[in-house]
Amino acid sequence: MRPAPSLSPRPGPEGRPSPAERAEHRPVTSLRGVGAALAERLARLSVRRVSDLLFVLPRLYEDRTQLTAIGSLQGGARAAIEGEIQLTEIAYRGRRQLLTRVSDGSGMLTLRFFHFSASQQEGLARGTRLRCFGEVRRGPLGLEMVHPEYRRLTGAAMPLEETLTPIYPLTEGVPQGRLRALIQQALRELERSALRDWLPAASAVPPGLPSLKEALVYLHHPPREARLAELAAGRHPAQRRLAFEELLAHHLALKLRKRSLKSDAAWPLPDDPGLARRFLEALPFRLTRAQARALADVHEDLTAGTPMVRLLQGDVGCGKTVVAAAAAARAAGAGAQAALMAPTELLAEQHWRSFRAWFSPLGETVALLSGGTPARTRRSALEAIASGEVRVVIGTHALFQEGIEFARLALVIVDEQHRFGVQQRLKLSEKGQKEGRVPHQLIMTATPIPRTLAMTAYADLDISVIDELPPGRTPVQTVVVPEPRRVEVVARIAQACRAGRQAYWVCPLIDESDELRAQAAEETAARLAEALPGVR
The missing domain is CATH 3.40.50.300 (P-loop containing nucleotide triphosphate hydrolases)
Known part of the structure; x- marks a missing residue:
């Protein structure tokens, strides 16, 4: 996530900011449903203006553009399903929980809620049709989803999502659906107004990269045919466009700092x-x-x-x-x-x-x-x-x-x-x-x-x-080895230890973390001890 660039209003007629600039500079409290309390929570995401919401970029995407039959669900998959509620009850299996059984004719799926209200329980009455999305797990009653996102279907058929669904970084008190709705409002503002492209000319943008506005719209709503692997790796042209601008801004800021420093004595x-x-x-x-x-x-x-x-x-x-x-x-x-x-x-x-x-x-x-x-x-x-x-x-x-x-x-x-x-x-x-x-x-x-x-x-x-070592010093060789070749690294360590030498394996974490996808020292030590018996 990156905060929006600092913007300065460009005067319109009679010295007033133009409508586009007014939208760009409006506080987030001008959006529908945003009061002082929500604005304070959004500030933790560096969101203070409407335009800041555009730069709260998705951390991943989910494909909700098609439904999966309940009978075809597999454990571990994330899927969208539609079905009719057969039963809703409160169960006590270690802790109080709400269980809703949903069927689409091909199979039965349990929705499990550990945190729920009386009104939520009333809204999940038998006969209600739901569209749900979540991770499928195997539970004591068969396949289930825990705290899925869901909507009640009433009357006319609800169209499926036409684009991939963005999943945003969150802060306490701002749920995913609420943040997504606010970003939708900001995108509608973007459609009605201009977003200033801060690069001096189109020639400054590397070939093949979109404009700033095009990049933001794409990243918040990638089409269903978008390549998820490319987006996950950060290699899509829209992501590269924002990365280019951010690197350029960083580079210019450092150049200005150097110029400022050189003006000192x-x-x-x-x-x-x-x-x-x-x-x-x-x-x-x-x-x-x-x-x-x-x-x-x-x-x-x-x-x-x-x-x-x-x-x-x-x-x-x-x-x-x-x-x-x-x-x-x-x-x-x-x-x-x-x-x-x-x-x-x-x-x-x-x-x-x-x-x-x-x-x-x-x-x-x-x-x-x-x-x-x-x-x-x-x-x-x-x-x-x-x-x-x-x-x-x-x-x-x-x-x-x-x-x-x-x-x-x-x-x-x-x-x-x-x-x-x-x-x-x-x-x-x-x-x-x-x-x-x-x-x-x-x-x-x-x-x-x-x-x-x-x-x-x-x-x-x-x-x-x-770039040279003093006489008699052994050169240091730095090599990047991909994860699939880990077994080769372990074999080299074993060889070095047998020769009486030592090896250091440095990990960025001590314990596993839900926030960072990185090796943890305790888990790595256990795996190495198993792979290197007799080595301390």
Whole structure:
């Protein structure tokens, strides 16, 4: 789901917004049946104007364009049926429930309701004809649907749906049918008025993609012949049209942010023969060509009077940390401070040990600040940081907490940016905003970033890539393996363990979730234990 773009009314005659613009900017409370309470609930879906409803996109679709005979239903299927109520009764099978038995002459189906009202029970009287849609399950009385959507049929035959039925993301207090009806009202407004296409000209839209209005109408009402697999995968031209606009807006926003940042003043860190030079000369190894190239990029940025915002990307073991340390030496040598923020205490301590080994022989103290830092050590470090006595600081998110003051923070280094929120990185940068100047930023990541993704997701950053490893380092190979080849991955793990090596299997979840379709650690661990007997 994406919120509608921010719209500004275009004046019509006599300076008033045109009718189309008035519809586009009307509050959602102008729709029939929307009061203050419902508007408050809709706001949780980022819906505040009528036009916002158009951008509440379906999460999936159901085919209700044809009826299935009850006798042909299969467990696990989602289907639409029509039939006549034979019996409605309240049953007590562990909990109070309403059971309605429906027949169409080919078979019998039970509708089961755990939450129901007296009026609902009265409306499901024997002899009433219903059209129902839901998931078919096998229950104690045979096939059943639990809390299906249904309509009572009266008099003339009710036509079937002509398009696929959208299923929308919900929030508490806004049921599916209610939200669908509100979006229908918004679509009718769209038919009567224009929706501004925000791209400057048709030539800006890639060939084969529809207009914004055409894309929205299609996605809310795909025809019955639409390919569900294509829609589910997000590959339909209508979805690609909205994705293109969203990516373009994101890209432009990042470009504007970069332009705005470049208009600020930064602490200039000129080249000098002092600490930065001695740091490089004291290293027990020589930088690779790729490291030297990346460091040259960083040094050029630090010399300028505008803030550096650079992404340093390279595989694990390529030597990003020493490049960052050389940049920190440049800041410390200029009498300023550098702070490196790591996502975990373990990684922060690893960086601190490396920096201390490099800087201590040069007479520079490196402070460590994390949640696990002892209180006495922390107080001493805070005083030294505030006075400027300590010029190189390593830490976790504790670095941007209240009570931590820097004397002259000129360089912020962030390891694995994706582990931090943007606001966390900005909070640390704000600690260096003094005397009308902002700190330089160097972001490190080992995550492989394709060029096309870098151009969109990181458009606000300049990028340096360390694409070679120091001598003696084993290259890291990143491979994407599809789910059907899981057994091959398990076999490789078994082979590695037999050879005395270790393997890590990282899952995005601990327990299974109804919200996310992703591997859970507990289930994966159980499956691996079964597939790898004797391996701990």
